[in-house]
Amino acid sequence: MPSSLIERPVDGPSATPPAVTTTRRADRNFAGLARGSGIAVLIIMAAIGAFLLWKALPALQANTAPFLTTSQWFPDDPAPRFGIAALAFGTLLSSLIALAVAVPIGVGVALYTAHYASRRIAPVLGYIVDLLAAVPSIIFGLWGLQVLMPNSKGLWRWLDQHLGFVPLLRNDLDSYTRSVALAGTVLAIMVLPTVSAISREVFMQVPKGHLEAALALGATRWEAMRTAVFPFSRPGVVSAAMLGLGRALGETIAVALILSATFAINWQLTEPGGNTFAANIALKWNEAGSVGLGALIASGLVLYIITFAVNMAARVVVERRREFSGAN
Amino acid sequence: MAKRIDVLHLNVYYGAFLAVEGVNLAIEPKAVTAFIGPSGCGKSTVLRTLNRMHEVTPGARIEGKVLLDSQDIYAPEVDPVNVRSTIGMVFQKPNPFPTMSIYGNVVAGIRLKRRTRKSELDDVVEASLRGANLWEEVKDRLDRPGSVLSGGQQQRLCIARAIAIEPQVLLMDEPCSALDPISTLAIEELIYELKQQYTIVIVTHNMQQAARVSDTTAFFNIAGTGKPGRLIEMDETKTIFSQPAEKATEDYISGRFG
Numbered sequence: 276m277p278s279s280l281i282e283r284p285v286d287g288p289s290a291t292p293p294a295v296t297t298t299r300r301a302d303r304n305f306a307g308l309a310r311g312s313g314i315a316v317l318i319i320m321a322a323i324g325a326f327l328l329w330k331a332l333p334a335l336q337a338n339t340a341p342f343l344t345t346s347q348w349f350p351d352d353p354a355p356r357f358g359i360a361a362l363a364f365g366t367l368l369s370s371l372i373a374l375a376v377a378v379p380i381g382v383g384v385a386l387y388t389a390h391y392a393s394r395r396i397a398p399v400l401g402y403i404v405d406l407l408a409a410v411p412s413i414i415f416g417l418w419g420l421q422v423l424m425p426n427s428k429g430l431w432r433w434l435d436q437h438l439g440f441v442p443l444l445r446n447d448l449d450s451y452t453r454s455v456a457l458a459g460t461v462l463a464i465m466v467l468p469t470v471s472a473i474s475r476e477v478f479m480q481v482p483k484g485h486l487e488a489a490l491a492l493g494a495t496r497w498e499a500m501r502t503a504v505f506p507f508s509r510p511g512v513v514s515a516a517m518l519g520l521g522r523a524l525g526e527t528i529a530v531a532l533i534l535s536a537t538f539a540i541n542w543q544l545t546e547p548g549g550n551t552f553a554a555n556i557a558l559k560w561n562e563a564g565s566v567g568l569g570a571l572i573a574s575g576l577v578l579y580i581i582t583f584a585v586n587m588a589a590r591v592v593v594e595r596r597r598e599f600s601g602a603n
Numbered sequence: 604m605a606k607r608i609d610v611l612h613l614n615v616y617y618g619a620f621l622a623v624e625g626v627n628l629a630i631e632p633k634a635v636t637a638f639i640g641p642s643g644c645g646k647s648t649v650l651r652t653l654n655r656m657h658e659v660t661p662g663a664r665i666e667g668k669v670l671l672d673s674q675d676i677y678a679p680e681v682d683p684v685n686v687r688s689t690i691g692m693v694f695q696k697p698n699p700f701p702t703m704s705i706y707g708n709v710v711a712g713i714r715l716k717r718r719t720r721k722s723e724l725d726d727v728v729e730a731s732l733r734g735a736n737l738w739e740e741v742k743d744r745l746d747r748p749g750s751v752l753s754g755g756q757q758q759r760l761c762i763a764r765a766i767a768i769e770p771q772v773l774l775m776d777e778p779c780s781a782l783d784p785i786s787t788l789a790i791e792e793l794i795y796e797l798k799q800q801y802t803i804v805i806v807t808h809n810m811q812q813a814a815r816v817s818d819t820t821a822f823f824n825i826a827g828t829g830k831p832g833r834l835i836e837m838d839e840t841k842t843i844f845s846q847p848a849e850k851a852t853e854d855y856i857s858g859r860f861g
């Protein structure tokens with residue numbers, strides 16, 4: 276992967292770069308450019324964080340309820356009360372549903388395209404997936420609202436009847452519209468092409484030699500996947516999932532269309548209700564007063580931090596076994 | 604228990620391209636057979652048909668028969684997976700699994716087939732690495748990734764990995780071409796030891812190596828680009844190198860020796 280050109284010493288994981296006295300000018304310029312861009316990105320990110328914090332601070336100071344644990348949103352009351360608990364809940368749960376559905380399917384499709392499909396089908400399949408990744412989210416939102424919502428009742432009811440002992444799947448209202456589960460499913464369909472397209476590229480980069488080594492040991496195709504392809508691709512697949520998660524966490528319009536924006540934490544995910552950071556900001560922005568705007572920005576800051584934390588966590592997973600990554 | 608291989612009327616195609624035509628040869632058990640010949644004459648292609656590895660290449664197919672102790676390995680009821688665990692392979696470019704430790708690489712083939720106790724695996728690892736003349740160099744760092752080894756060590760690791768599953772035949776495609784002379788010698792000695800137990804086929808561009816390690820030598824040649832490769836002659840190694848029957852063989856060998 277290209278970024279590793281900058282970070283990784285060429286001759287081993289623990290070795291320091293060789294002391295070269297006469298570095299070529301192009302190398303020096305490139306290193307400077309790369310370092311400069313890296314620093315610029317960090318500065319921009321810090322600046323965005325600082326800006327959000329600055330805009331949010333007055334509203335946070337005016338808030339009479341604990342910001343992190345409240346699940347109400349009355350920022351423009353004389354005594355403002357607002358908090359992100361319900362937003363965080365809805366955002367995380369809908370995104371987790373999206374990942375839980377999209378990662379297995381997306382990775383499966385990618386694996387099929389990269390290593391199972393015939394040479395004639397594989398490019399077509401890849402092309403279709405890439406095309407899906409380019410569909411605008413509003414289309415997915417409309418589709419979720421118009422097609423998935425009316426047609427998925429049977430599925431949710433079935434889950435309630437057969438797996439209702441799992442609190443997440445229970446439904447006591449016999450109403451299945453505008454639920455977190457529905458939003459999560461639409462998000463899953465949205466992130467699936469992303470996850471699949473990136474995983475496919477990663478799977479195709481596994482050197483042929485490794486695959487052949489496994490097959491020559493008497494591995495079946497599936498065993499060769501487990502022995503040679505998955506371990507080699509793991510960092511890339513984690514990155515693909517994280518990009519998908521990033522898209523799901525921040526997705527606004529599709530979720531705003533589907534959810535009815537209530538402020539409650541309801542673990543019965545197939546029942547109506549629920550809200551997310553991004554959808555809430557989009558829905559409330561136009562009618563918000565001055566504290567209301569600050570409150571929305573504060574919630575945006577939290578989303579920003581969550582996204583950041585998720586990416587850091589992914590990096591840790593990827594770095595942990597770098598020595599064994601095959602990039603040495 | 605080493606087995607013999609008989610190749611009958613073998614044609615190999617890559618799609619519509621006939622790469623190798625009309626090969627008949629017999630590979631004796633517990634002996635080393637060398638394939639020699641100019642680049643592109645189909646040595647690797649023939650070698651890979653002996654354990655059905657060519658099937659990994661889309662569009663590659665064969666006509667003819669390959670018999671392992673008179674069992675046709677291309678018979679419809681034969682599973683290529685079983686063929687490959689019976690007939691192991693070492694590749695030209697060392698290809699240890701980069702995500703596995705040295706230890707993990709050696710036991711990779713065993714782990715595919717069955718669950719095995721740790722103590723038993725330990726024994727296999729030591730025996731295989733000793734068998735590949737690598738034990739002394741890596742015994743203190745079995746948990747390190749295979750990729751920290753030198754090219755020659757990586758290749759011996761691949762040999763250890765191949766013999767860990769106790770195949771009956773070992774196919775080697777230019778196993779020393781990436782190695783220094785000392786490692787090459789180590790592997791040649793290893794081949795000599797391995798032939799007490801295994802049937803070995805080795806592709807090599809190194810005439811001296813073929814002369815040193817093999818009992819039988821097969822010379823392949825190609826009439827021109829786009830033409831199929833053919834087996835020109837096959838005989839005891841000392842005959843091939845002293846009085847070959849074909850002029851082409853003599854030209855090739857003497858050309859190489861200068």
Ligand SMILES: Nc1ncnc2c1ncn2[C@@H]1O[C@H](COP(=O)(O)OP(=O)(O)OP(=O)(O)O)[C@@H](O)[C@H]1O
Nearest residue numbers: 617620622641642643644645646647648649660832
């Ligand atoms: N995967 C492939 N697809 C199409 N053609 C191939 C493929 N592999 C080999 N060939 C062709 O088959 C012929 C024989 O190739 P092969 O690799 O068997 O030669 P070789 O004798 O092993 O040569 P070398 O000594 O260079 O390794 C060549 O013409 C080559 O171009």
Ligand SMILES: [Mg+2]
Nearest residue numbers: 646647648776
């Ligand atoms: Mg070859």
